[in-house]
Amino acid sequence: MKLIQKLFLTLGLLTACATVAEAHAFLDHADPKVGSTVKGSPSVVKAWFTEELEPAFSKIQVFDATGKEIDKQDVQVDATNKSLMSVSVPTLAAGTYKVKWSAVAVDTHHTTGTFTFTVTSP
Amino acid sequence: MKKIIQSAALACAIAIAFTPTLVRAHGLEGDRFFPPTPLTDDPFAVDELSLPEIQYNPASASNETDITGSFSKEIFPKFALTIQDTYINLNPKGGPAQDGFSPLGFNAKYQLWEVPEHEFILSIGSDVTLGGTGSKSLYSYNYYTTYTPNLYLGKGFNELPDSLKFFRPLAITSVTGYDLYANAAASNALEWSGSVQYSIPYLQEHVEDVGIPRPFRDMIPLVEFQMTTPTNKDAVPTTGTIDPGVLWEGKYCQISGEVSIPINSQSGPAVGGLIQVQIFIDDLFPKIFGHPIFLGDDK
Numbered sequence: 001m002k003l004i005q006k007l008f009l010t011l012g013l014l015t016a017c018a019t020v021a022e023a024h025a026f027l028d029h030a031d032p033k034v035g036s037t038v039k040g041s042p043s044v045v046k047a048w049f050t051e052e053l054e055p056a057f058s059k060i061q062v063f064d065a066t067g068k069e070i071d072k073q074d075v076q077v078d079a080t081n082k083s084l085m086s087v088s089v090p091t092l093a094a095g096t097y098k099v100k101w102s103a104v105a106v107d108t109h110h111t112t113g114t115f116t117f118t119v120t121s122p
Numbered sequence: 123m124k125k126i127i128q129s130a131a132l133a134c135a136i137a138i139a140f141t142p143t144l145v146r147a148h149g150l151e152g153d154r155f156f157p158p159t160p161l162t163d164d165p166f167a168v169d170e171l172s173l174p175e176i177q178y179n180p181a182s183a184s185n186e187t188d189i190t191g192s193f194s195k196e197i198f199p200k201f202a203l204t205i206q207d208t209y210i211n212l213n214p215k216g217g218p219a220q221d222g223f224s225p226l227g228f229n230a231k232y233q234l235w236e237v238p239e240h241e242f243i244l245s246i247g248s249d250v251t252l253g254g255t256g257s258k259s260l261y262s263y264n265y266y267t268t269y270t271p272n273l274y275l276g277k278g279f280n281e282l283p284d285s286l287k288f289f290r291p292l293a294i295t296s297v298t299g300y301d302l303y304a305n306a307a308a309s310n311a312l313e314w315s316g317s318v319q320y321s322i323p324y325l326q327e328h329v330e331d332v333g334i335p336r337p338f339r340d341m342i343p344l345v346e347f348q349m350t351t352p353t354n355k356d357a358v359p360t361t362g363t364i365d366p367g368v369l370w371e372g373k374y375c376q377i378s379g380e381v382s383i384p385i386n387s388q389s390g391p392a393v394g395g396l397i398q399v400q401i402f403i404d405d406l407f408p409k410i411f412g413h414p415i416f417l418g419d420d421k
Contacts (some may be wrong), residue, residue: 021130023374023402023405024148024405026323026327027327029326029331030331033330034288034326034327034328034329034330034331035329035330035331036330036331050373095181103201107408108408109404109405109408109412111150111151113151113327113328114328115329116152117327
């Protein structure tokens, strides 16, 4: 068997192994969308991740322009879709808000990240 | 005594297997993921497996194909060791084919200074190419060892103002090293390489979701360069390549493809290319990889 064939066989085996493993949870998409401008205040900020999350170690926070946390601190990982994490927010005034997330995947990989969205008057 | 050591080893193995420690690996600094790039060693001292990197230059005088494998393991927090070797196949036009292994390469790296909010990292380390360990049939065989102290840098462009927000996914990495040969007759040389990257995942996740679909959403276009500047008086000029390409980030692996453009005739007669597969072993085997062997799991 040629060396190249052996290498690709090895890769195939590794890929097969990968089907039983998990990976780092990165942000897939969010609502409000990353960097978007929305008319009127959302009631909830939702974030979908690329992996299922461990609720006990994952959180999402929303901060106003002064750096004050303004979410209701009721973070939830959806029971039927464990890759969805959300937090409620009060009625938001016009302005830019920063979302900070910390995600621990079910296999304990830990990732963090931030994004912003802007609220305008409805 | 032997039984005590065996019991301790077994206890450590069980502890590693079942303790629910948080796994941090990959090259993450703040919001930024610095991917391992084929030519510029990234500044992170983390667990990495590159297998294989295939570099092919069909138009070179020696018609050379290199297949490289490397494995890095974090020993202490922020400190990792790497072992690397390359299988070289030469098919020169009009000459006999040659093949064999390059000298064994080792690297030690330490993450010296990190500022996550500025997506900045500076690391130090050294490459050691062990003389006398490669195949003697290859023209590149050396009986002497080479030491290359290196400085590694990584910086993201996250501080750019809103008016330039679509440039925030840019990042640069660089490695600057100096070859010190354990042979007075050999010319020392400055090795300098770098990458300029534009991360589409960063754009989508941290700047603005512009709706780029997969697989393009997981791609990082980049340009790398890799240069050697000999420092003795009679040396040849700087040689090297400029290598535009793209990385694709999968769940468990990264696949890279680059075109290698020589900067002058001394660097090669024609354009070549390379393909690299990087296995995210910390994702495949999180119980074993993704944390240092000694002194805790958190950075």
